[in-house]
Amino acid sequence: MTLGSSLLVDLSDLHHTQVRPLALSDEAVPPEGSVLLAVERFGFSANNVTYANVGEAMGYWSFFPAPDGHGQIPVWGHARVVRSGHPGVAEGAEVYGFLPMATHLLVAPSAVDVRGFTDGSPHRAARAAVYNRYLLRSVDPFAAASPGPELEAVLRPLFTTSFLLEADLAQHDYHGADAVVVTSASSRTALGTAHLIATRSRRPALVGLTRADHVADTQAVGCYDRVLAYDDVPSLPIGTTTVLDLSGDGAVVADLHHRLGDALVHSSIVGATHWQAEPVDTAGLPGAPRTFFFAPEAAERLRETAGPAAVESALVAGWRSFAEVMSGWLRIRTGTGPDQVADAYRATLAGTASPRDALVLSMRT
Ligand SMILES: NC(=O)c1ccc[n+]([C@@H]2O[C@H](COP(=O)([O-])OP(=O)(O)OC[C@H]3O[C@@H](n4cnc5c(N)ncnc54)[C@H](OP(=O)(O)O)[C@@H]3O)[C@@H](O)[C@H]2O)c1
DSSP: OOOOEEEEEETTEEEEEEEEEOSOOTTOOOOTTOEEEEEEEEEESHHHHHHHHTHHHHOGGGSSOOSTTEEOOEEEEEEEEEEEOSTTSOTTOEEEEEEESBSEEEEOEEEEETTEEEEOOGGGTTSOGGGGEEEEGGGOHHHHTOSOHHHHHHHHHHHHHHHHHHHHHHHTGGGGOSEEEEESTTSHHHHHHHHHHHTOSSOOEEEEEEOGGGHHHHHHHOOOSEEEEGGGGGGSOOSSEEEEEOSOOHHHHHHHHHHHGGGEEEEEEOOOSOTTSOOOOOTTOSSSOEEEOOHHHHHHHHHHHHOHHHHHHHHHHHHHHHHHHHHTTOEEEEEEHHHHHHHHHHHHHHTOSOTTEEEEEESOO
């Protein structure tokens, strides 16, 4: 019997990791009412680094508790039910959901139905429902529309955000803007959003802002009308503009607000990929006040206005077309076992990988 393991990060310095053995293996018998999941694969990207950076403020450390001073970064991916102590959850079933960077997870299914179940563990009860739901892949339309499980693992949570962000913008007619400027334009969340905007018949012009050495790769996706480097902000045309900031880079945001002034009609804080950028005071900038976008809240708003079935079918249709584009652009890079996972984690922290390289990892060897 080989015991499992998990990757912990040091809360005082995210560069420090350690591998901790788990008191779980594929043979462990879950308590009655619980289910043992074997974590088969998960995507890893800047999104997960943001979870770590806002872990304290936004509760991301509480999903998968770790010993004092440490945290388990949540990831999205696939797991298999290896042992079931719940009559409604079959052994062998494969699920998609929120997981730790670990080989195993014990969950306590509640709200079990034909589509999946919720982890009803008390320490997760206060968190947004979407994070606690596990979907059975065998009956999941999103999985069925996926070219493969790897692409799904790495893009699904990001594309879901792209979909919600674009739907929110479209509902507000892009805030009356003639252009949308997206920072960290090479990120997959940005690309998904741009792809969806680009498919609308009436839409604003799309400008991507990225690091100079990411311009060519970003242009190659083909969804932005223009792709500029961060230093090119002074050449942006001045017209009514919505800014979607995924960089969290105060200097970039300040440059945009100063350049566009009153023409900046909507400024949305979506992400924080440039987490090592020097802090800059962004209070009192010219242009629209900055507002925070949070995907789980947007999902609830959209389901209420459009209805869950319509939302799901639009999401899956959008995913089908984005997955096709990404299949020809992204390169899936796999890593297995604690050492390769830790190396991939450090490379993501540093932001050294090409935007085209998508990590699909597993702590299992
Ligand atoms: N608000 C929400 O509800 C929500 C939901 C999902 C995701 N998000 C956020 O969206 C952002 C994008 O996530 P993603 O997973 O799509 O990103 P990703 O695909 O991993 O993005 C990679 C890109 O991010 C930038 N980057 C990454 N690490 C960096 C570093 N250490 N230093 C400088 N630049 C770095 C670079 O883009 P550039 O060179 O183009 O800047 C890089 O090409 C994250 O901050 C995530 O948290 C927000």
